[in-house]
Amino acid sequence: MGAGGRTRTGVLPGFGLTLGLTLTYVCLLILIPLAALILKSATLPFDKFWQIATTPRALASYKITLLCSAVAATINTVFGVLVAWVLTRYHVPGKRIIDALVDLPFALPTAVAGIALTAVYAQNGPIGRYLQPLGINVAFTPLGIIVALTFIGLPFVVRTVQPVLQAMDPEIEEAAESLGANSRQVFVRIMLPTLAPAAITGFTLAFARALGEYGSVVFISGNLPLKTEITTLLIMTKLEQYDYAGATAIAVVMLGLSFSLLLVINLLQAWGRRWET
């Protein structure tokens, strides 16, 4: 890095200063800490690492985390497309407020979200009490984890799909209709292919966010090892027992997963951009 620093005309100042500051900051705050984690895990012999990372309790936590995150991201995708559609195409009273409210999971501290969702979905809560007679217990079951992860991932799909819908010309759909397509054909042949890249990107973002989530889940999940213990909680438990090696090994697994998803997201966004042009 550092070679270059050309602008088109070459008169703008501050390249050395700002890039220098940026690189120093990024090194101190991001790269060195991440390196510490990876090097720390490298001091463990591989078989020891593997043993810690694949205990039944750890494996169960990966399974619960991945499964619940996938279900939550799927719910978010279906309803996110629907919400984006309703907000861009229909007249809804109070649209501006509803649109602002969609961002609530980004603004509300996760601990607050956690206790609020627990209060609402507990057996005596305003929603939980109607689910209870149907035999549905949300709080302190895997369903509770899904509810919390759906909450924190809610804005992603709405926010990725909304601009695509806004940019889409309704006349294309009208043209298809006037040429004899029925509404299902319009949806499958025109809407879906256009919205798919944005919806898939939103799904992946929501999924990635859900994998690492901690605050909103711990209150509602019940935290039973092997049953409702997510991976981030397992890391936390190991830390509280001063088992740094154990926490590090599982954190590295988590980090590997997160970074692979980041790669997927970058590829998806490139794909989405290609579709636009």
Added chain:
Amino acid sequence: MTPSSSGASPAAAIAAAPVVRGRVARRGKHGWITPAVLTGIALLYLAGFLLVPLIAVFVQAFEQGAAAYWRAITEPDARSAIWLTTVVFACVIPLNLAFGIAAAWAIARFEFRGKHLLITIIDLPFAVSPVVSGLLFVLLFGAKGWFGPFVDAHNLQIIFALPGIVLATLFVTVPFVARELIPVMTELGPEQEEAALVLGASGWQMFWRVTLPNIRWGLLYGLVLLTARTIGEFGAVSVVSGHIRGQTNTIPLYVEILYNEYNFAAAFAIASVLTGLALLSLAARSLLRTRV
């Protein structure tokens, strides 16, 4: 679902299209049932996940009356949590704001090798779980960490103290401002800044009089996002704080402690303060989004 649309003759539809366009034509073809049903489902979904929990926070907070509410948010432990969060806020905001502006200037105004790599690195903290983010700093500064002996030798306290909380919060909020500003600055282009320089302005004059006024709304939007996360961060801070009551509890950690002690009314009272701030933040975003 809409027999009328497939039943209508295409020729008639084409003939009608230029005259009755857009919404009127669509409503005529689809009727009102589909939109009403879809809107209803969407609103139910948003109510179940967003509105009801939001209302529940305030209902629970005032369950034991306004006096109990006031006591809960003014007792010494609550005040020390509010103070700690304020201090963390005062440390994190200027640093990450300055970083965001510097990074955006370098990235949006200059071409250099490794630019995309740098952008990816700046975004990395968003991909790291908050709990893992906290762990990073425990591994660096904890008793057995890289800098553990150094920290001990100089009698410093980083983990389970304010510096650890600030570092973890800095890490999780690094990308916010840079991420908002890079596209804003790229879109604006360098022409006005170049003009100012050619007309004899110094670099700092150009920055204060041209760059900053031009990026102000984007900067403010980034600041709103940064503020919300800084005040609300839970997972990362939870790992490095040590939960020492009255000393290392930020507001969200204090909510957790009250809740785990079954002091629900007080927990929700404090939570309602955070919720109020979150709602302000949403209003600010909504207003700013029309300007950015």
